[in-house]
Amino acid sequence: MSRPTLEEHAPVQGYDPRTGEPVGAPVPATRPDEVGRVCDELAAAAARWAQTSDERRARALEAVADLLDAHVDELAALADSETALGLPRLTGEVARTTGQLRLFAEVLRDGGYRDVVIEPAGQGRPDLRRTRRPTGLVAVFAASNFPFAFSVAGGDTASALAAGCPVVVKAHEAHPRTSVRTAELVTRALAEAGAPPVFGIVHGFAAGVALVEHPGVTGVGFTGSTRGGLALARLCGARPVPIPFYGELGSVNPVVVLPGAARRRGEELALGYATSLTQGVGQFCTNPGLMFVPEDEALLAALTEAVAASTGGPMLSRRMHAAYRAAVTELRAHPHTRLLAEGRPADGPWGATPAVFAVAAADFDAATEFFAQERFGPVGVVVTGGGPQEAADRVARGEGKLTVTVQLDVDDPDDVAAARPVVHAASLRAGRLVVNGWPTGLAVTRAQHHGGPYPASTSPAHTSVGAAAIDRWTVPVVYQDCPVELLPDALR
């Protein structure tokens, strides 16, 4: 990553995606020296937070959840003005975010996250007792497409605070005022709950670089583009003391439709696909941008109809909209694509119209890199023909993915048999296999895993969603022959 330019120190201006006009005054970029001050202050409080009991940390997380819930209407309206994602979605996202905070409160009360192993002395072995401790100050890079759930008070922040780590969030440029307001509420709730200063926020590209380079930072959580993530990952590795980088970078999320499912519930599949593809204007990392279907005229007709009935919307930023437009233009111009359908156009300067292109399996195979690339927005590629085994092979080749979905008729033995290689390929190349559902929509639970081979994740052993996300912010320590009175409580 090159050094920040002057422009990258500029104030951060939010825009209304429906009009392209500025929303309110710009938020000043955080100067690198101010980033240093914030990090120093929070790093100094790390020991106090680490020693705060699980119960008190749980209550602090719940206090944050309660205060955000109490401001849900204000927050959703503010985020809608900066993201145009709509009040129903944003109201739901605040609930998901506070649900995440409460899940981590439960995780703390359960205590299993400490992974305690006690091995008494014997057979020449010493007494060994292992637990996990928080790593220290964590940097969180917020995402553009989830102004709450993957942003200021999102899963990275919740899991790191739960682990006992202070957090500095680098706000995303796409929703600066939402970020500022959320941060105010988080700060107030933590203070009222009696927490030491363990939360901060910084704005602007240069501040993000300064944050990753601060010596007090012990790990980074990131959700965003492959390019930005890789640059930050390399900054993490080039520090005098390298630190782990937990990045969720990008994913195409293939869906494989098996013949029995296509025959039996083609219309339902077409509607489900169009809904999943266009939800949030297609701006999900789990967006089903690539679908493999059998040569089935009825299914293709249903897909055409469902996509044509779908609705677009304004994209989150001018840059994303430009990238989306370029992607659609490129697909349209390709000699081997056929435009299956376009949805209803969206108003406004950043409006995106859903568009789905069909390509024959042989043509896909001849230009896989082009067709299988991630395209942000409501644009899909449907690969027609070729058998289920070939679809499985295509899933097995290609980059790591967050999800693979298979649609089958569970009562059709041919479909069940055909699903096997797809499920196997998915288990090797994705973090989550979805059967007869859609990849968008991610349960935040204990069993969840949101990750996968690179570029889905830069750290494929870790999840950024669900209870296990806390593991990124703790490390083991083992006590050998330590007298009980010197052991931490969890090991006594």
Next chain:
Amino acid sequence: MSRPTLEEHAPVQGYDPRTGEPVGAPVPATRPDEVGRVCDELAAAAARWAQTSDERRARALEAVADLLDAHVDELAALADSETALGLPRLTGEVARTTGQLRLFAEVLRDGGYRDVVIEPAGQGRPDLRRTRRPTGLVAVFAASNFPFAFSVAGGDTASALAAGCPVVVKAHEAHPRTSVRTAELVTRALAEAGAPPVFGIVHGFAAGVALVEHPGVTGVGFTGSTRGGLALARLCGARPVPIPFYGELGSVNPVVVLPGAARRRGEELALGYATSLTQGVGQFCTNPGLMFVPEDEALLAALTEAVAASTGGPMLSRRMHAAYRAAVTELRAHPHTRLLAEGRPADGPWGATPAVFAVAAADFDAATEFFAQERFGPVGVVVTGGGPQEAADRVARGEGKLTVTVQLDVDDPDDVAAARPVVHAASLRAGRLVVNGWPTGLAVTRAQHHGGPYPASTSPAHTSVGAAAIDRWTVPVVYQDCPVELLPDALR
């Protein structure tokens, strides 16, 4: 890391550290295309190995252990000719190595390593079932100082094979013939146990670079120098598909002696220290190179006596010996050190004589970077004076460490109170706290953790020793609403 030079493609010659003379014929360096061939072959067998049952993988590991045990005398003698570590130590190290293999067989039969979480559908949630799968081909870089336990069939290899990953070992240049012979036995035992081709070995610096850059490799285990490890870590991060690098790079391992312990068992401490410092000619990553002691004339006298009675030995390589000599010369020349004692000199061109230097606490603080650096070999720095709180502060500053040791009199309330800040500092800056023992000697068990903040480990959440070492070679996968007949056995 720059591209390999011609010299780095040269055959690998082992030497007898007692004489500096070559041992046998050189082992040809593995050409990069041959590295590619080996990796391709093993990567192709990855799926078969991953699908081999836990029980059959366990038996394969036990077969390796049995065959190595059956050749313990031959192996120890061969390793002694290349390392001069002595037959008792090397015989014991073979047993430790086969014990590790058998521990991982147990881990497989226990099955807990799969970390299965099953969450039935409910409250709008889908059915989610999570387990872990092997990542694929693993590269292991052997260490110089453990020709068995951290080498061809060592803990990295055992844990990766157990996880279901094929392994290619980059042999260490310090014991090529031991590596070749061990590899022959491992290959034979695996074949006889019916395993697919899942083990390979390569030789030479250039082969190591080709190995890390091979697209089929999914992770790297490394034990060695900070410089070499960092270079490999950056290669891993710069690949088109970055992969995790699990490196144990280096550590000073501070020992804090509290006043009560010094008074009550000064002689025992002095003897224990001298033994730990000079064991294996001081060539352990857990070597207690730095010790903080109170101003206690009797203890210093005992230390002087114990070190003077200790014995040196030949170091593993010409380069290590040169580095050791330079370190001792530098310490001797420093205006603020006092030579406390030298041990009995060792014969031969690479012989190292134990040497321990004393430095006053204030002088240590004025030049911490110099005094607290890792020095490989039987050379120690003893910091005298300053209270236990200051010693704790010194432990808390400074680099990450594999271990911190505290020596206290458990019946002395002052010692117990003084130990608290040391234990706390240790818990933040080291992977293992040792009470009233010595850091060398590492139990290979379920609770063990061998790691710590950088540079002790490049991946401080992971251990390279003990049952949890297997976690480095598996990643989670979650199955959403998957019919039972399509689930892996572990999730049914």
